[in-house]
Amino acid sequence: MIRVENVKKEFVSAKKYPGLRGALKGLVSNEKVRKVAVDDISFHIKKGEIVGYIGSNGAGKSTTIKMMTGILTPTEGKCLVNGVDPCQNRKKNAKNIGVVFGQRTQLWWDLPLSESFTILKEIYDVSDEEYNERMEFLNRVLELNEFFSQPVRNLSLGQRMRADLGAALLHNPSVLYLDEPTIGLDIVVKDNIRAAIKEINEKYHTTVVLTTHDIQDIEELCSRILIIDKGKLIYDGSLVDLKDKYGTTRKVIMEVQDVNRAKNIPLDSYLSVDKEDYEITVDAENSSVTVSFDKNKLQVSDVIDQMLKHVDVKDIKVKETELGEIVMAIYNHDIVQEG
Ligand SMILES: Nc1ncnc2c1ncn2[C@@H]1O[C@H](COP(=O)(O)OP(=O)(O)O)[C@@H](O)[C@H]1O
Ligand SMILES: [Mg+2]
Missing domain, CATH: 3.30.2130.10 (VC0802-like)
Structure with a gap:
């Protein structure tokens, strides 16, 4: 389902100097800083797996997700999702995947949530029949109808996250990327989101890649974890083995x-x-x-x-x-x- 082969991502940005003088110096200087955010990472993920992708802040998790979704192009190496190269074929890839970035919404801020769903239905070319079936399911697991007519900007963080997850799933993607989907949520909403992810995975065999700082997310959802540290993959295996080995x-x-x-x-x-x-x-x-x-x-x-x-x-x-x-x-x- 997902193949990541020797992927590397290097960011090159202008060197910054401290202070006002520094800012001016930065404007005229050509000095660049290189930052290797992801360093020669390889892994394969099978259909229906829920994989936890974990690591401290700045480890390179979001950068990896962005390469798998086609938002960023790897400096070296290759990703294949469902046989599609996400960077060369962004449109085709978009049909296969759903993405939630916990830090910011993908929905239209000023529109009622229902309108966002209508737009997404058109973008992804979802038939009326499929739409109705999906919405019935999403309403049941995420209870979207509670706030479906409200503008996104009026939603609480928990409601917004449920809405974002629902939106990412409307076109029934075979792969779901969740980048810190439970960040800042209270326990009840976290539980709801986890239950929803579990059910979606069981019912549709959706492959899930989940980054999180919440150990409970991992314990409840992930049979396998990948640990990334300073851009390098340092562990790939089951939770049970990790506990056996180090615990x-x-x-x-x-x-x-x-x-x-x-x-x-x-x-x-x-x-x-x-x-x-x-x-x-x-x-x-x-x-x-x-x-x-x-x-x-x-x-x-x-x-x-x-x-x-x-x-x-x-x-x-x-x-x-x-x-x-x-x-x-x-x-x-x-x-x-x-x-
Ligand atoms: N657009 C960018 N330009 C320069 N550096 C970046 C950019 N995006 C991320 N980085 C750097 O790459 C590293 C990995 O970032 P990221 O993938 O967001 O980490 P994580 O999601 O694991 O917290 C960090 O050091 C970050 O500062
Ligand atoms: Mg991140």
Whole structure:
């Protein structure tokens, strides 16, 4: 469905200097700055997949999406969407895809939403029959009829996002690009948008590429994630594998009677392990201590056993590493990619 082959995007812009003097200098100088926003990225996406495309700000996510939609031309490499090169054949590509940029609307600001839909129906050449069927579906999953006659500028952010998503889907595209579709939305609207994406994907096998900062979007929607960092693809795989590979830290959190005693117990000797091989850390805060270790090296039950034997424990919780922490660690380069 989507093939991205060794794609690179370099932006060249005039060098800027600070201050007023700098602005004047900038006007006459020919100095250019080059910025490689996307650096030799390749991936394939199959029909019906929902792929999370994640990375910190400025990583190159939107630039990649813009190349896949044909808005930007790659400096090197090639994209193919449904066999079509989006840059060389923008019109044909437009029929296949729907796009939502969370940061700005694609709708006509001053027109009632209904008029925007009428215009889109004409642009995409959607028959009356298809239009009615689609609108019935979109009204059900996105509840557009609540505000269908209102001008777009009067819509709340949540309504606008539902409207934008509906508009992107009117022509039943086989690929849907969503660039931060849940940004700034409250929890209820986020849930609605996620449910809608799920249903559209299940019902029409729509392929979805989703960029987001919301870890919950990813956990609920994406079976596969691509992580981009400073223009380079640093991870391509399933969420489960990411967790298996990097999420091996377990934390046993205990409410204890005597924090100082709990904090200083020689756990490694009780567990008869060598400190060099097994990193066990014990942190204390107020009346609780947290023991962190690698679940592949030590059994959670052994750690708990030893603590219960030697400390007066009132309550116990076991925590897995959360996806958010793993992703943060990857962004922060705490995790070095192999291969
Ligand atoms: N039109 C442009 N001209 C120059 N630099 C750009 C342009 N668009 C994006 N960039 C730069 O490319 C990098 C990647 O941007 P972007 O793809 O928007 O990141 P993301 O969407 O992951 O936050 C950033 O450093 C950004 O400043
Ligand atoms: Mg972006």
